[in-house]
Amino acid sequence: xxxxxxxxxxxxxxxxxxxxxxxxxxxxxxxxxxxxxxxxxxxxxxxxxxxxxxxxxxxxxxxxxxxxxxxxxxxxxxxxxxxxxxxxxxxxxxxxxxxxxxxxxxxxx
Numbered sequence: 001x002x003x004x005x006x007x008x009x010x011x012x013x014x015x016x017x018x019x020x021x022x023x024x025x026x027x028x029x030x031x032x033x034x035x036x037x038x039x040x041x042x043x044x045x046x047x048x049x050x051x052x053x054x055x056x057x058x059x060x061x062x063x064x065x066x067x068x069x070x071x072x073x074x075x076x077x078x079x080x081x082x083x084x085x086x087x088x089x090x091x092x093x094x095x096x097x098x099x100x101x102x103x104x105x106x107x108x109x
Contacts, residue, residue, distance in 0.1 A: 077106055 054062070080102055088095045 073106055077102055080105075 052059070084095055084098045084102075088098050091098075
């Protein structure tokens with residue numbers, strides 16, 4: 001049986017095949033990829049496990065230090081506030097100038 005363009009059904013070219021058949025066909029020069037099994041018989045659980053160089057205790061210590069350092073600047077600033085008038089008087093500057101030092105400290109900390 002011939003088609004409209006004069007070819008038989010068995011003479012269809014690669015470009016006339018449906019897209020599904022083209023997608024499933026592997027190229028002739030394809031190299032199969034094999035993954036060697038792991039040496040201890042496990043299925044690469046080490047590669048899928050989360051990686052960290054810190055132990056649980058070290059992680060907790062890092063969180064504790066970070067929490068403490070975020071608490072420290074406001075605490076020291078509030079200890080500095082009661083002595084502002086005495087510092088202004090002893091240094092012969094205005095209270096506003098002393099407040100600038102507190103602001104600069106809190107911004108930099």
